[in-house]
Amino acid sequence: MNDLAQHLNKINDCINNCNGFALATEFSTTEIITSRLYKTYNTLSAAKKQQIQIKLNRLQKIDSIVKRQHDIDVFVSNKLPQHYNEAASNRLRCISAIFESQYSEAFKHLTEAINSFVKVFELWSSNVLWKLSLDLRLLAELATEMNDDNNLNNSNKIDYYEEASRTLLSKCFQATNADRTANMAESKKNAALGVVNQLFHIYFKINNLKLCKNLINAVESPGFPSLDTYPLSQLITYRFFNGRLSVFNGAYKKAQQDLLFAFSKCPQTSFKNKRLILLFLVPMQLEQCKFPKKSLLEKYKLNQFIDIVQAIKTGNIKQFNDCLSTHQNFFISKGIYLILEKLKIICYRNLFKKVYLIHSGQRIPINNFLSALKWMENDSIDIDETECILSNLIYNGYLKGYISHKVALVVSPTNPFPKLPL
Structure with a gap:
């Protein structure tokens, strides 16, 4: 034969x-x-x-x-x-x-x-x-x-x-x-997720993310089997794309949950896939002030993040800017540059916390923060820009206090720099 x-x-x-x-x-x-x-x-x-x-x-x-x-x-x-x-x-x-x-x-x-x-x-x-x-x-x-x-x-x-x-x-x-x-156990809808994942691939490639939402609404509706009944490999892919969609919609906590699930369930042998998940998971973790270990980034050849992690930890604005500039093309090509750029506010928060700890008082002259910015980032920065940064930190909940007559920052007597994540 x-x-x-x-x-x-x-x-x-x-x-x-x-x-x-x-x-x-x-x-x-x-x-x-x-x-x-x-x-x-x-x-x-x-x-x-x-x-x-x-x-x-x-x-x-x-x-x-x-x-x-x-x-x-x-x-x-x-x-x-x-x-x-x-x-x-x-x-x-x-x-x-x-x-x-x-x-x-x-x-x-x-x-x-x-x-x-x-x-x-x-x-x-x-x-x-x-x-x-x-x-x-x-x-x-x-x-x-x-x-x-x-x-x-x-x-x-x-x-x-x-x-x-x-x-x-x-x-x-x-x-x-x-x-x-x-009977959902006998329904052809049990075959839906594998097809949906392939459509996700196409929609992300053509940058038409609105179409993804229709698929998600259908698959997660009461008329479909529970997500945990699908094969794990398909569920990992589905949660990965859901996480990416949440990233671009600014729903960072949901993005972190989906991407963390995908990364933890993805087999250790799937190096390429785990690295791809980490590309989006790391910025989401950083947004929550959860810092990946250097060894993890080195293992998955994501050294581009190492200095950014260190800069955010220490409030080193210059190191943060230099790293974004050095790896700009890489971050842009992966679609995460703007997300990383938004993390600069956490860098400011950690720098200003150091100023607060050195001053050890409730009323801190704005010039103290200005001096730190001039030393760390840019000699040309002025008091108005400094005040603007402080206002943004207060507005976003990274700092508790108020600005008094453009002279001093009056911080809360209790926990002026709330523990992250908020």
Whole structure:
């Protein structure tokens, strides 16, 4: 029996036994797509690359037989139930097109495979729907990156693949959402989160975060299964994107909760993912005056944060400014520069607390704070700017007191610098 026949027999067994996990493995094209996404592939471990190579070798043997078939549809129809023929045939065509570096053709065939699969999708095959959704998004990235469709210019190409992916993934989500089964344990809605996560990837990439809210409202509504019933890997991804969304909405406490969950539950072996979570979690922790250890930042190659952490701890405004300037391009590229910039107020708070401790009185001349700012940050700063900083600290609750006639800061007799986080 040749490799293609064995492959189709395995798919048939999975269908007959309602084995969604095994069917997802057989249907997966993640490995072949990832092997062509060089930026992603080069970051993988040697063990992961070896796994991919084993799958590639198997797919190449299958593909060589597919190319010799006079009619692949007929061959597949003799091996599989009729309602799976179209999905399986188009998936095989997709693999052939990828091996031939015809990525726009591959995308078309995978789209057709998913459209066919959605028609026969059942709860037991939830993993297959998630795997196909993942592969669609990755293949859209590959087709855009490799630029093999001469009928589209660069900007149209990006719009086309992203829009086509978004439309089809939305259709997949609707296929799960349309199930009106009363018993949640038997509902297709249990397959929703994997698809939602792929849509999150796209919405963040195209910077259309408003669309995320609609998905969150649906998934967290009473008509959906409880979030903790979904696979942990999918829940980690979901909480990560929720955390990022909260970051950009200014809901920092919620962001911290979601990102902390994602980081703590993410496997230790997933170095790249844990580092990505930390990129957003560290600023949220700093906003709450929770300082990550230097060893943690070094472990995940986030040395850019080390001096910022030290500067905020000590109220060293100059060090804070220098660090932001030095790593500006990095922080901007990760979308966290403006968030870090807002942490400067905590730096001011910790500097002014030192002034208060040295003065050890309830009435502190504003010139004392001005002198500290001139020494630490900028010789040109004046009394009005100093007063403005003090006013902001009072307004935001970092300092308890009031300014008296632009001469002195009168601090509260009890706990003038409230313990952080507020």
